[in-house]
Amino acid sequence: MFECTGQDCGETFSEEQIKYKCDSCGSPLRVKREIEEPKYEGQGIEKYKEALPIESDFVTLQEGDTPLCEASGLANRYDLNDLFLKYEGTNPTGSFKDRGSAVAITRALEYGYRSVTLASTGNMAASVAAYSSKARVTSRIFVPEATPEGKTSQVRAYGGELIRVEGDFQECLYKAKKEARMGSYLAETGLNPYYLEGEKTIGYELVKQIKEYYKDKKIPDTIITPMGTGGLLSSIYWSLQEQEKLGLIDKIPRLIGVQAKACSPIVDAFNEGHRRPKPPTTRGETIADSIHVKVPINGGTAVEAMEETNGFAVQVDDEHMIKSIFEMGREGIFAEPASALPLAALKKIFDPEEDDLNLDKDDSIALIVTGNGLKESELMTEKGIEK
Numbered sequence: 001m002f003e004c005t006g007q008d009c010g011e012t013f014s015e016e017q018i019k020y021k022c023d024s025c026g027s028p029l030r031v032k033r034e035i036e037e038p039k040y041e042g043q044g045i046e047k048y049k050e051a052l053p054i055e056s057d058f059v060t061l062q063e064g065d066t067p068l069c070e071a072s073g074l075a076n077r078y079d080l081n082d083l084f085l086k087y088e089g090t091n092p093t094g095s096f097k098d099r100g101s102a103v104a105i106t107r108a109l110e111y112g113y114r115s116v117t118l119a120s121t122g123n124m125a126a127s128v129a130a131y132s133s134k135a136r137v138t139s140r141i142f143v144p145e146a147t148p149e150g151k152t153s154q155v156r157a158y159g160g161e162l163i164r165v166e167g168d169f170q171e172c173l174y175k176a177k178k179e180a181r182m183g184s185y186l187a188e189t190g191l192n193p194y195y196l197e198g199e200k201t202i203g204y205e206l207v208k209q210i211k212e213y214y215k216d217k218k219i220p221d222t223i224i225t226p227m228g229t230g231g232l233l234s235s236i237y238w239s240l241q242e243q244e245k246l247g248l249i250d251k252i253p254r255l256i257g258v259q260a261k262a263c264s265p266i267v268d269a270f271n272e273g274h275r276r277p278k279p280p281t282t283r284g285e286t287i288a289d290s291i292h293v294k295v296p297i298n299g300g301t302a303v304e305a306m307e308e309t310n311g312f313a314v315q316v317d318d319e320h321m322i323k324s325i326f327e328m329g330r331e332g333i334f335a336e337p338a339s340a341l342p343l344a345a346l347k348k349i350f351d352p353e354e355d356d357l358n359l360d361k362d363d364s365i366a367l368i369v370t371g372n373g374l375k376e377s378e379l380m381t382e383k384g385i386e387k
């Protein structure tokens with residue numbers, strides 16, 4: 001069934017038909033089913049199918065199984081015990097979104113849909129185009145008129161139908177919702193409840209990899225992720241709750257979410273002590289465009305996840321984000337700008353001038369590096385950003 005994620009709502013709905021929000025309060029929904037301990041059979045995220053709402057064969061490009069690298073150079077530099085980078089850039093279309101797309105598009109087939117739609121400007125557009133083509137369903141993807149060619153080239157290559165819309169993302173979302181009302185499946189990150197189920201696999205995989213490859217290490221005490229809609233942090237939290245319940249971990253790591261200073265509605269909501277992020281009133285610009293989300297649909301559950309794990313929220317400016325891209329490069333990891341936020345946040349937390357942010361240097365820390373830098377490689381040319 002679907003369960004409303006709205007605070008104090010608790011409304012539930014049948015999964016017989018896809019639903020994108022709660023009829024009572026308008027909040028996003030999540031999937032609630034009985035889950036079992038994963039058998040770790042198959043490839044990629046199929047390993048966790050006992051914890052996923054899938055009944056048929058997966059539509060898969062073998063997403064998942066991404067590297068968990070020990071960043072010993074960075075750990076030495078910042079005097080940390082254990083630091084891990086979970087590098088999602090090796091997913092089939094270059095970002096963590098593929099985990100969610102695999103589950104969302106598999107469910108589209110189970111519901112009998114033949115066409116998929118969404119509004120996006122970046123990673124999700126590429127991912128949904130690829131998985132739709134793999135599933136032999138059509139995809140219509142709405143992007144703002146001003147979206148640069150570089151961002152849409154993946155969609156074209158995968159055979160998605162690209163529609164440029166006069167206006168911003170909200171206008172694109174309006175068009176995609178209209179398309180969905182005419183019979184298409186809406187694969188929107190924050191609105192499709194199956195998408196977030198796929199994202200849970202990052203949390204499962206992280207725990208499995210520590211146990212398998214780093215036997216002398218503990219499960220991370222702290223996990224730091226970038227936040228756009230807030231969906232990634234929420235789904236990692238849900239996976240950790242499930243794993244605690246299944247007896248796979250003893251305690252749930254602290255969760256820290258990071259946003260760019262130019263657009264940080266979830267950080268503001270957390271710091272102000274409420275669960276409903278308000279759109280920023282100033283018009284800021286950031287190079288981290290993949291998380292430049294003014295209306296973060298899953299912001300409420302992200303705030304809740306940080307509160308319940310004794311975590312916190314951090315905002316970082318572009319200058320420090322850029323420095324972190326180059327620092328991660330020295331570990332052999334090429335991150336897109338938004339993916340450098342967790343490292344930039346870590347440095348800010350340990351900055352002696354930031355005395356209201358606290359973390360123990362003996363903690364084992366994992367940073368989620370969400371996307372591949374090759375997607376925005378023009379930034380790294382000599383004419384692009386400065387070191």
Ligand SMILES: [Zn+2]
Pocket residue numbers: 004005006009010011022023024025026027
């Ligand atoms: Zn509700």
